[in-house]
Amino acid sequence: MRLLLADDNEMNVDLFSAALEQHDVVVERDGAAALRRALSEPFELILLDVQMPRMTGDEVCRALRAKGVRTPIVALTAAAMPDDLAPRGRQAVREASGVRALTAKRVPSILVVDDIAANRELLLAHLEQLGYDVREARDGIEALEAVDELEPDLILLDVDMPRLDGIAVCERLKAHHLRRLIPIVILTASNDKATRLRGIAAGADDYLSKPFDAQELLIRTRVLLRERELNARLDATEDVLFALARAVEARDRYTIHHAERVGRVAQEIGRLLGIDENDETSLYQGGVLHDLGKIAVADAILLKPGRLTDEEMAAMRVHSVEGERICLSLRSVAQYLPIIRHHHERVDGTGYPDHLRGADIPLGARIVAGADAWDAMTSDRPYRAGMPRDQAMDELQRGSGTQWDADVVGALAHLVSDGSVARVSDQLFAIGR
Ligand SMILES: [Fe+2]
Numbered sequence: 001m002r003l004l005l006a007d008d009n010e011m012n013v014d015l016f017s018a019a020l021e022q023h024d025v026v027v028e029r030d031g032a033a034a035l036r037r038a039l040s041e042p043f044e045l046i047l048l049d050v051q052m053p054r055m056t057g058d059e060v061c062r063a064l065r066a067k068g069v070r071t072p073i074v075a076l077t078a079a080a081m082p083d084d085l086a087p088r089g090r091q092a093v094r095e096a097s098g099v100r101a102l103t104a105k106r107v108p109s110i111l112v113v114d115d116i117a118a119n120r121e122l123l124l125a126h127l128e129q130l131g132y133d134v135r136e137a138r139d140g141i142e143a144l145e146a147v148d149e150l151e152p153d154l155i156l157l158d159v160d161m162p163r164l165d166g167i168a169v170c171e172r173l174k175a176h177h178l179r180r181l182i183p184i185v186i187l188t189a190s191n192d193k194a195t196r197l198r199g200i201a202a203g204a205d206d207y208l209s210k211p212f213d214a215q216e217l218l219i220r221t222r223v224l225l226r227e228r229e230l231n232a233r234l235d236a237t238e239d240v241l242f243a244l245a246r247a248v249e250a251r252d253r254y255t256i257h258h259a260e261r262v263g264r265v266a267q268e269i270g271r272l273l274g275i276d277e278n279d280e281t282s283l284y285q286g287g288v289l290h291d292l293g294k295i296a297v298a299d300a301i302l303l304k305p306g307r308l309t310d311e312e313m314a315a316m317r318v319h320s321v322e323g324e325r326i327c328l329s330l331r332s333v334a335q336y337l338p339i340i341r342h343h344h345e346r347v348d349g350t351g352y353p354d355h356l357r358g359a360d361i362p363l364g365a366r367i368v369a370g371a372d373a374w375d376a377m378t379s380d381r382p383y384r385a386g387m388p389r390d391q392a393m394d395e396l397q398r399g400s401g402t403q404w405d406a407d408v409v410g411a412l413a414h415l416v417s418d419g420s421v422a423r424v425s426d427q428l429f430a431i432g433r
Contacts, residue, residue: 001251001299002026002042006034006060007049007076012240016047019244019326022296031055035063038071047247049076072251076243108225109133109150113143113166114158114187119210123156126217140164144172151182153228154221156208158187159195167202174203176278183224241289241327248294251302258375263287264424265371265415266364272411279364286339287368293323293340320344321353338362343369348402361405370396370408374421389416 002024007013013027026043028034032054038046046064048057055063061073110132112123120136127134135152137143139161146152155173159166166186173179186199186207196207205227206220245259266287270280294302297319301312308316324341342365345351347358361369377392387395393416400409415421 001044004028004034004038004041004043004046006031006047006052006057008052009049012049012076015240016244019292019295022298029053031057031060035060038064038069039067043071045247045251046071046073047076047243048073074243074247076240107131107133108153108228109135110221111135111137111143111146111152111155113137113140113155113161113169115139115161116158119158119187122212123217126212126214127221130218130221132221140166140169143169147173147179147182151179153182154224155182155184156187157184157204159199167198170199170202170204181228183228185220185224241292244295244326245289245292248291251299258379259288259291261375261424262290262368262371265374265412265421266368268415268420268424269367269371269408269411270364272414273367273407275363282335283339283364283367286336286364287371289323289327289336290340290343290368290372291319291323292326293319293321295326296322317344317352336364339364339368341365343372345369346403347405351403358405366405367408370404370412373399373404374412374416 003020004026005013005016005020006028007016008029013029017025017027026037026041028037029052031052034046034048034052035055038060048060050057052060057075061075064071064073110127112120112127112134113136114120114123115138120138124134124136135146135150137146141163143155143157144164147155157166157169170184170186173182173184180203183205184203186196186204187210188195188199188207189210199207205224208217208220249257249259263284264287267280267284270283275283297316301308301315304312320341320343324337327337327340339362341353342356342361345354345356345361345365346369347361347366349355349357351361373396374392377387377395378389379386393413396404396409396412400406412421
């Protein structure tokens with residue numbers, strides 16, 4: 001496949017180029033150059049960063065559509081939206097201005113948590129002088145509320161406080177799948193080794209001795225904020241992966257929104273089976289990304305109408321391992337790598353790539369496998385129309401305990417009968433119009 005990738009961000013270009021190495025990818029670094037290129041050469045897919053020098057992604061998209069170019073266009077943004085920018089997507093791109101804040105230069109924000117006003121004021125004075133945006137909280141509960149309201153880039157946290165102490169705050173934040181990335185500095189008396197150790201055991205990233213030394217404060221905040229920025233970039237990279245997952249779908253109009261539906265249905269199944277909230281998010285993300293590796297499968301195989309030969313089937317099966325490889329270097333996606341790798345295992349051990357059996361297959365992968373099968377059976381494919389829901393459910397029941405996990409099939413049957421699954425599809429149908 002021949003693709004045009006327009007993005008001024010080096011890291012995104014590297015990531016896409018690596019993931020799309022089996023395709024012919026032409027890269028442009030600004031909007032005007034991308035437009036010129038797209039008007040003069042044929043492409044099968046265009047990936048457009050939204051914020052680019054000279055012309056933005058939506059301006060390029062509008063210009064291309066005005067000239068009659070109908071090539072599918074995928075916007076590279078952090079916001080979930082339909083794959084094609086025009087005509088509804090243009091509005092969506094403008095509304096997705098939150099993406100800009102992700103990359104724009106901004107003042108780092110620091111939350112100072114201490115019940116003693118004099119300590120807060122002292123830190124506040126130092127930090128504001130260094131140019132940071134500083135907020136205050138007087139105890140642990142206030143601190144958690146402040147984090148909920150606006151996630152800070154760094155937290156300076158006293159330990160002994162009324163209502164909820166600093167160690168408990170630290171433990172709670174570090175147990176949260178996203179908040180755990182906020183660096184936390186425990187504030188302790190310089191001779192209080194026990195508290196310092198408790199803080200580190202609770203997951204604190206560093207400690208600062210009272211009375212505060214301005215130089216020490218400066219260095220520690222800088223180091224931790226740099227680390228924080230790196231984590232934020234990893235998150236941005238994750239957004240690129242989601243765009244890539246949509247690019248996979250854009251190659252094949254028949255499976256549009258398949259991944260998004262699998263993610264949402266998997267999340268519903270997980271909720272019904274009683275998994276915790278953080279894992280629900282991982283299920284959704286793993287569900288959306290499960291077939292990312294199909295980017296490495298040739299069009300002739302991916303879009304082939306009719307049965308695949310053994311050789312073609314082997315090439316198709318590579319996609320689960322390939323998807324894991326693309327995501328492997330990204331620390332922030334580690335929790336759903338097993339979903340991507342194992343979503344084609346079968347509980348009787350005859351699946352791929354590792355022939356895992358029953359409970360050895362990670363639960364997330366068993367759930368996504370059920371959601372994926374349901375959606376694949378009930379939606380139209382290049383080579384056949386979608387099955388009626390009753391028939392698809394019979395099929396799943398027949399494979400319950402051999403191909404699919406029996407609990408997952410049971411949960412899915414419940415969600416189909418109470419209308420939850422239909423609601424997910426209807427919501428996406430509305431977005432796609
Ligand atoms: Fe798959």
